[in-house]
Amino acid sequence: MTEWGGVGAAYEASYASLCAETGDDLSAAFGRAGGRSLLDVGAGTGRLAARLATDGWQVTACEPEASMREIVAREHPRLRVVDGGLPELPFGDDAFDVVTANFVLNHVDDPRRCAGELARVARHAVAATIWSRSPSWFWADVRDRAVIDVPAPEQLPPEKDFVRTADGFGVMLTEGGWASVDVHEKTWTWWVDPAALWLSAEGGVAGAGRLYRGLDAAERHRFRAAFDTLCAELVVDGLVPLEHTAAIAVGR
Template sequence: MRSRAGEAVKAWNGTGEAYAVSYASLCLGTGPQLIAALGPGEGRTLLDVGSGTSALLAEFAREGWAVTGCEPEPSMRAVAEREHPDIVCVDGGLPDLPFAQESFDTVTANFVLNHVADPRESARELARVARQRVAATIWVQSPSWFWREVCDRAGLVPAEGERLPPERDFARTTAGFAEMVTDAGWRGVQVSESTWTWRASLASLWASAEGGVAGAGLFYRSLDPAGRSAFRRGFDELCDVLAVGDAVPLEHTAAIAVGEPR
């Protein structure tokens, strides 16, 4: 249950507030590895593409980077402006960024290339606006398995989502990610895996679905009242099995690629 191609943009429409209280903390899981790979900022400039609520940019700012965000979804930018008013967040997104060539020392894209319609074209665009380094992450193991099991318990068939044409797609593995960004022209690529446990509160998990976040939220939005009731029943049943206290520990794995733009 993952958003692909044309679904990638509409899956996030109006979801800024729900994302902020749910998946924003999950996606920060790659922050320590990205910061370690890119080093202290020392005043260097960094652009984060698909910056969402700017939570990751705030982490980079604390490490001395001069940061800028780029985010196409208005509800995400609204949350970013409220929570991080000192961080500039520009309206824009892949594959056509509103910046000149080599505008930033470093460019990052955290869980963005797994959603775009043409990953190689988008990876090339990230490199175009970078002078020194470019870094990106994708999911190897995402929250999708949790929502599939919710659907199984609810007796619902989850939407599979539109798949990319074979010539545009890539294997959602560490090796496949490395091959894709290398194809896109990144040089000296190093890709590593990071696995961590997201201890998601029951309230935040449900907020992500009810608020329409990502593929699961988009699916929930498509259901009629009876389907939504069944989905909630499946959610409650699964949480009864998995929850530790008022949270569900969910293991996730990301691939993290760092390279040079040319």
């Protein structure tokens, strides 16, 4: 799985709010909570788990990264949080009524195996999301403007990878053992403070953060200058509007 070591604070200050935008869709997909149990796999800093808990779910947040779990404990002290993650979850078969994995399967080494593991611990329903159009387009523009030559990103082996579209996501989940898979897309605009967006890069979050941390001083200077220029072109009333699309899948 993609490395997220030590990035909890930077993630919480930046992309946590973006990723939690699927909360209403996931809640609607599962129907009334009625005190049923829900496992949120790859819970990050706990925003989605806390959102679902307010709907009456008995939520367990499962997160392997310590810096994320520390924020869950501090910001959402009523949540149960467990150290664990894909590809092997520390729970028995059918342990939870429903299971979620929000923007997790796009980071794992074996998506089908991990999809099957989510289904294994779900008694009634399972849901997952990936990016159809991710935040990477913004950072690719910054990189190109800064004239930074980087190697092609690592790809999964063809037999492990899948097409990162709604249809491709649905096919992969079916191959991973999900039944009655329904996938839809959600597109929205994330209005983000440039300072928060920069924290994600400087703090090492995701691909842009790993790229920035690997640059030398001159390259970092060009990268920051390109970032500031692009933000100045896009900013509206102090915020940068970035459009994203998620594929949201539910299996029964």
